[in-house]
Amino acid sequence: MKQMYPRPTAIALAKVFQTLFMLTSLLCVMSVSAQSLNFSKYELVNGGEGQKGAEYRFTGVINDTKGNPLADCIVRIDGISPGVQLKNIDNPNSADDAAFQPVVEHMNTIGPSWIEFSFSFIPHVAGKNDNDMFQLPLLAASIYGLNGFDKAQEFVECDLGRNSQVIYETEINNLMVTRIGNSYRAENKWGVQTGKMASASIFEKFSLLNQQVTGFKVKFGVNRKAQTWAGVSTYNLALSNSAPDLTASYKPSVISFDAKAQQNYVSVEWNTARPEAVKDVIIEKSADGAQFSAIDNIDMKAVKNINGHFSYADQAATGNTRQIYYRLHMVKENGGEEYSAIRKVILADCASQVDLKLSSSLITDKLMLTIPQNWNNKEVVFEIFNENAGLVKKVIEHKAPANVELELNDLPAGTYVIRSSCQKEFAVQYAIHANRM
Numbered sequence: 001m002k003q004m005y006p007r008p009t010a011i012a013l014a015k016v017f018q019t020l021f022m023l024t025s026l027l028c029v030m031s032v033s034a035q036s037l038n039f040s041k042y043e044l045v046n047g048g049e050g051q052k053g054a055e056y057r058f059t060g061v062i063n064d065t066k067g068n069p070l071a072d073c074i075v076r077i078d079g080i081s082p083g084v085q086l087k088n089i090d091n092p093n094s095a096d097d098a099a100f101q102p103v104v105e106h107m108n109t110i111g112p113s114w115i116e117f118s119f120s121f122i123p124h125v126a127g128k129n130d131n132d133m134f135q136l137p138l139l140a141a142s143i144y145g146l147n148g149f150d151k152a153q154e155f156v157e158c159d160l161g162r163n164s165q166v167i168y169e170t171e172i173n174n175l176m177v178t179r180i181g182n183s184y185r186a187e188n189k190w191g192v193q194t195g196k197m198a199s200a201s202i203f204e205k206f207s208l209l210n211q212q213v214t215g216f217k218v219k220f221g222v223n224r225k226a227q228t229w230a231g232v233s234t235y236n237l238a239l240s241n242s243a244p245d246l247t248a249s250y251k252p253s254v255i256s257f258d259a260k261a262q263q264n265y266v267s268v269e270w271n272t273a274r275p276e277a278v279k280d281v282i283i284e285k286s287a288d289g290a291q292f293s294a295i296d297n298i299d300m301k302a303v304k305n306i307n308g309h310f311s312y313a314d315q316a317a318t319g320n321t322r323q324i325y326y327r328l329h330m331v332k333e334n335g336g337e338e339y340s341a342i343r344k345v346i347l348a349d350c351a352s353q354v355d356l357k358l359s360s361s362l363i364t365d366k367l368m369l370t371i372p373q374n375w376n377n378k379e380v381v382f383e384i385f386n387e388n389a390g391l392v393k394k395v396i397e398h399k400a401p402a403n404v405e406l407e408l409n410d411l412p413a414g415t416y417v418i419r420s421s422c423q424k425e426f427a428v429q430y431a432i433h434a435n436r437m
Contacts, residue, residue, distance in 0.1 A: 036098035037061045037073075037239040039090055045074075050086035052077050060124060062134070062241065069124040071134040075100070078217065079116040083109040091234050100237045102220060108228040111385050111417040112155070114221025121214055136241050139213040140167075144205035145236040146175060146188040149222070152229040155187035156237070157219040160210040169205040169244050172341075177206065177256040178271045179308050180432060184208055187223060189258070207244050223430065259326040259343040266314040266345050268326055275300055275308050282329040283312055289325040289342060322347055367406040367418070367431060375422040376402055384408075385417040392416075408433055 039058050047054035055076045060069035075089070084106055091101035106113045121134040139160065146154045159182050166177070166184060176189035186206065210216075220235040257270040268283055278300045284292040296312065303310065314326075324347060328340035371380060380400035384393040395406055400422070411433060418429045 035063070035241065037241065038063070038097050039073075039100045039239075040097035042075075042090065047077075050077070050089075052080050056089050061239075062121070062124075062136070071121050072124050074120045074122060076118045076120070077115065078118050079114075079219075081109070081113045081115070081221075083107045084113050084115055084221075086115060087232065096238075098238050098240070100239065101234055103232065103234050104220060105232045106222050106230060108230045109222070110224055110228050112221050112223045112415050114219050116217065116219040118217050119215050133214040136213045138209065138211055138241060138243065139216070140207050140209050140240045140243055141216065141218070142169065142205055142207040142238040142240070142244065143186055143236065144169075144238070145234075146186060146204070147233070148174075148188045149229065149231055152222050152224040152231070153188040154220075154222050154233055154235070155185060156221075156235065157183045157185040158208055158237075159183040159217045160208045160213060161216065162210075164208045164210045167207045167209060167244055169207055172204050172206060172256070175204050175206070175256065176258065176271075178432070183217075185432075189256075209243055257328055257340045257343065259345050261345050261347055262313075266324070266326070266347075268312040268314060268328075270310055270328060270340070272308045272310070277333055278330050279333050280331040281310070282331070283314075284327050284329055285314070286325040286327075286342075289344065292325070292327060294329070365407070365409050367408055369404045369406070369418075369420070369429075370402060371400055371404060371420070371422075372425075372427075373402070375400055375425075378422050380404070380420060380422045382406060383419045383421075384411070385419065386411075386414060 038061050041060060042056045042058040045055050045057045053076070055074055058073045058075060061073045062069070062071040064070050077086070080086070084104060086102060087105050088103040091103050094101050102115065102117075104115055121136060123132055123134050141158055141160060143156045143158065146156065148154070157180065162182055164182065164184065174188055175186045177184060177186045179185075218237060220233070222229065222231070222233055259266055259268045270281070272278060281298040281300060282294050283296045283298065285295050286292040295314065295316070298310070298312065300310075324345050325342055326345065327342045330338040330340070332338065369382075377399045380397045382393075382395040382397070382404070383391055384406070386392050392411060393406075397404060406418075413433050416431050416433055418431060420427050420429070
């Protein structure tokens with residue numbers, strides 16, 4: 001059981017790359033013991049409980065080899081969206097002292113609703129200035145337990161700074177992992193309601209690693225795209241000053257992959273943390289999930305994307321076939337090869353779907369949409385909502401063309417929900433707007 005003081009609050013798969021061994025070699029010279037960080041004791045030291053600007057001091061999060069405390073951690077609430085309440089800074093009913101587990105209530109929110117924290121490590125010395133920082137030679141932040149609630153999905157964005165590396169500690173099937181600048185975002189994009197998921201799927205786990213860390217940021221939230229949602233989420237972030245078990249972990253070329261039926265085509269999308277390490281991506285298709293054949297070869301040098309997000313439209317996914325399977329065959333610059341997980345797409349309802357095609361879910365200045373054919377030359381309304389569920393832009397096309405271009409230069413970087421409507425039909429898309437680099 002976790003202890004609070006001075007008072008309770010109110011509220012694996014592949015061979016490991018050689019570069020990872022360079023990271024773990026740092027542990028040989030560390031003055032602290034290789035261990036999970038301890039988040040069992042804390043107190044509110046500044047601001048109002050659960051409010052923006054509140055600061056909590058977790059004591060003895062890092063110990064030396066004899067168990068003496070070396071460092072504390074200041075956890076600050078940097079931001080909280082409307083309709084979100086922090087029930088508890090750290091789950092008091094958990095026996096996992098190594099995990100930081102905020103309990104968050106989302107009250108009838110639409111789109112992304114979230115709470116954001118910053119972590120700062122400081123020396124554990126009485127009277128020591130909190131501005132003096134404690135530097136960890138290596139920090140591993142492991143995210144797990146992201147759930148799905150019907151059509152609402154939990155997500156986490158974590159920023160460990162530049163040169164962070166992604167390590168998968170389990171096979172990833174239900175999470176979509178994307179990179180946003182220095183941050184990595186994981187969302188239970190393809191998972192189903194928690195009660196219907198196998199426990200192994202719920203606890204899919206991946207880690208971020210970085211060196212010389214004195215602090216980092218993390219955002220926990222739920223994404224509800226079309227309707228309001230209310231519920232309580234308990235998030236899980238395990239921190240350690242040692243790398244995960246390298247014999248059971250895996251640094252993938254592709255950090256997420258999905259194939260999904262759109263109107264009259266199948267969208268194949270993938271994200272990679274290091275596009276420069278992959279020479280070619282061969283898209284393969286199968287009718288039975290066993291025998292695959294190549295349908296296209298993507299030269300990654302020719303389509304390099306600084307954000308690591310790529311997509312391909314399979315226009316040939318038509319006919320009487322009810323289901324089809326896709327996978328990616330990666331050919332690396334070093335000559336190695338790697339296959340992605342297999343994705344099954346159900347095509348039975350493809351033609352009747354009301355959906356929009358985005359050129360990419362990760363955009364910089366313009367959002368390109370392909371509308372359903374039966375919307376052409378009709379009045380179509382496009383509404384763009386920010387992560388606070390606020391309407392920030394509205395565009396009306398009185399005679400909408402097949403392809404619509406929406407300017408986003410006037411909007412700040414962030415996550416957005418785009419709601420498009422035509423008469424009694426509507427479609428909702430989720431997009432990430434990134435600053436042009």
